[in-house]
Amino acid sequence: MTSNSVVPTSETATTATTTITTSSPVEMVKPHHDHARSPSFLHLVLYPITLKFEDVVYKVKTKRNGACEKTILHGVTGKVCPGEILAMLGPSGSGKTTLLTALGGRLTGNLSGKITYNNKPFTGSVKRKTGFVTQDDVLYPHLTVTETLLFTAMLRLPESLSQNDKVEHVERVIAELGLTRCKNSMIGGPLFRGISGGEKKRVSIGQEMLINPSLLLLDEPTSGLDSTTAQRILTTIKRLASGGRTVVTTIHQPSSRLYHMFDKVVLLSEGSPIYYGPASTALGYFSSVGYSTSITVNPADILLDLANGIEPDAMQEYEQGENTENEQKLVRQKLITSYDTNILTSLKAELCSLDITNNDHAKEASTRNHVKSEQWCTSWWHQFKVLLLRGVRERRFESFNKLRIFQVISVAILGGLLWWHTPTSHIADRIAMLFFFSVFWGFYPLYNAVFTFPQERRMLIKERSSGMYRLSSYFLARTIGDLPLELALPTAFTIIFYWMGGLKPDPATFILSLLAVLYTVLVAQGLGLAIGAILMDLKQATTLASVTTLVFLIAGGYYVQHIPPFIVWLKYLSYSYYCFKLLLGIQYNEDDLYECSKGVYCHVADFPAVKSVGLHNLPVDLLIMATMLIGYRLVAYMALQKVR
Known part of the structure; x- marks a missing residue:
């Protein structure tokens, strides 16, 4: 397969530098009469962010011997544009969360490579335009859903907005995320029952949506949820992305319905990338390098098998113990080599040839709001x-x-x-x-x-x-x-x-x-x-x-x-x-x-x-x-x- 079929080349043409005006993270679905209710918030501008990461390597010192280092990420490269959802797939321990944390500017230590946001490094301005939803829902158990979101709004939204504006904004987010039924219920904790796991996850997403983020990062947003709840969560995320946001999420084992909602996929195997490109062409790519399957199955299952070094039609041998560890290493090594040959070269060339004019526009838009964004939004x-x-x-x-x-x-x-x-x-x-x-x-x-x-x-x-x-x-x-x-x-x-x-x-x-x-x-x-x-x-x-x-x-x-x-x-x-x-x-x-x-x-x-x-x-x-x-x-x- 040619590299052009793996890496999209025109995905930023319409969204990379378009300035989107919105009143809130849910304006695209809220009733028209809300425009008259909160005019001060309506004219806030969402600045699209094109996220690029090139040759990201992360190493940690081992506890037993501080002189030895273990490499967690081996040169991961990719790009996500406004309006897209990039899903990071891979087995447990493959480095998904580590990469997501690095993209969110929250990773310290021996990190190398280049991560840019509209061709600029991570700054306080980018930080305040970034929403980060952790895998575990860290919420106060004795606060209600409304109280949780309202206190977040009071801390993260500027003081130029009135209290009524913030309350209305919280109400719109609650309605958009389907939390109206439980808005007066306590979050709950280990000692007493509160809202469900899916509702807690939506509250966590709602906390980040309050700032109208340009970049939304989510770590395992469907973990521990049933398929219907997971579908609802991802549908919400898809709708948020359609508003011009750049969305990156890690996900462990998505169903086929969830998989087909992703625009791009990064597949990691023990920290090394073995695929980057459109979700729809992943199976075609692996077929072209000799890993096709004769049965109809969830694409995510095939990708995870490959990331574990198991060929699509060799699962039976693996279950019977006939597929040895050496064979799995050979499969992974072949996939890494194929990635370097068929994907990485053209991907790096594409990252270098982004339209200069578009980047200048994004830079100009970012500069206009730079001074204000660098300051604390509240006293x-x-x-x-x-x-x-x-x-x-x-x-x-x-x-x-x-x-x-x-x-x-x-x-x-x-x-x-x-x-x-x-x-x-x-x-x-x-x-x-x-x-x-x-x-x-x-x-x-x-x-x-x-x-x-x-x-x-x-x-x-x-x-x-x-x-x-x-x-x-x-x-x-x-x-x-x-x-x-x-x-x-x-x-x-x-x-x-x-x-x-x-x-x-x-x-x-x-x-x-x-x-x-x-x-x-x-x-x-x-x-x-x-x-x-x-x-x-x-x-x-x-x-x-x-x-x-x-x-x-x-x-x-x-x-x-x-x-x-x-x-x-x-x-x-x-x-x-x-x-x-x-x-x-x-x-x-x-x-x-x-x-x-x-x-x-x-x-x-x-x-x-x-x-x-x-x-x-x-x-x-x-x-x-x-x-x-x-x-x-x-x-x-x-x-x-x-x-x-």
């Missing part, structure tokens, strides 16, 4: 407000749940009963009570905060990769959003425990004690956030938190009062030590006395547990805790910057 304050509101909505069920409230209140009541109105002469019990305050509210918020960032790692990566918001706005909104519960529960605990325990019945002393507890809560929360952000793994983070809290407990100044000099520095790292010292300093001063035996009074400052920490230099302790408060959060923020 820092707007991002913070939206993220804070979204966080409160998402965690409204888990934060103020009855179990956590019961846990804290029950411990407060039980502790109050155990220390019920402790006499001032029982100095050991009263000091133990104060130490319990510092320990419980030094560790409880730490363990809660450890889960914060590891649980949101996938969401953070997804949204940051899309350029949805600044990390600083997310970090501040996420930490502030947790404060109501983090401060409400210790306040209730202190109110109950303090008065039941019979501590100093003075309002000023009570308020200072409460402030010391809340201060410790914020410091402990910061350490938990830092541990979680650094490790980003729940098991490792909880293990490190357990070791840390155990060390802080022992070095807190109550259990061990004469720490050896070579390890005494440990107690100065423990915020429980400083909290314990502050609570003692609030309750007592160096002149206070207690009845150490009948008729004999001793100084509180001389009691061993008090003497080991002291009642002086409290302002210095406050400054040290302030340093911890700020330092832990800075560490957490810097750790999040490295999350990829």
